[in-house]
Amino acid sequence: MKKTEKHEPLCEDIAGRDCGLKRIIDKIGGKWKIMILCVIDKNDIVRYGELRRSIHGITNTMLANSLKELETDGLVERKQYDEMPVRVEYNLTEKTKSLIPILLDLKKWGEDNL
Numbered sequence: 255m256k257k258t259e260k261h262e263p264l265c266e267d268i269a270g271r272d273c274g275l276k277r278i279i280d281k282i283g284g285k286w287k288i289m290i291l292c293v294i295d296k297n298d299i300v301r302y303g304e305l306r307r308s309i310h311g312i313t314n315t316m317l318a319n320s321l322k323e324l325e326t327d328g329l330v331e332r333k334q335y336d337e338m339p340v341r342v343e344y345n346l347t348e349k350t351k352s353l354i355p356i357l358l359d360l361k362k363w364g365e366d367n368l
Contacts, residue, residue, distance in 0.1 A: 278353075281327045286312050286320045288357065291346065294330065295354055299345045329353075 265273035282288055286309065293308045294300050300308075306317055321344065324330040329350045335341040346354075 286316055287324060290320055294344055294346050299343050301343055
């Protein structure tokens with residue numbers, strides 16, 4: 255029996271700049287960014303030190319750079335309080351909260367298949 259129905263391709267322009275899959279991988283790919291999102295999702299609001307303690311093996315430089323990129327990309331909000339010592343908190347944006355169910359599906363697939 256021939257398969258006549260076509261499914262939607264992941265990307266029309268494979269790895270091109272209009273590929274939505276490539277754009278999201280560019281934003282959350284790598285070793286640390288999804289882990290950072292996981293910690294913030296679990297705790298709602300997180301301070302830098304808590305992130306550092308929760309993600310084993312991440313360096314201060316990598317954490318700071320990843321947080322800055324996530325903030326620049328609109329995936330994490332940073333709120334700084336004018337106190338001494340300065341207090342900074344991070345939380346997920348609404349856009350990123352809509353990504354969490356997709357990451358949960360990916361997690362489930364990994365548990366079932368890898």
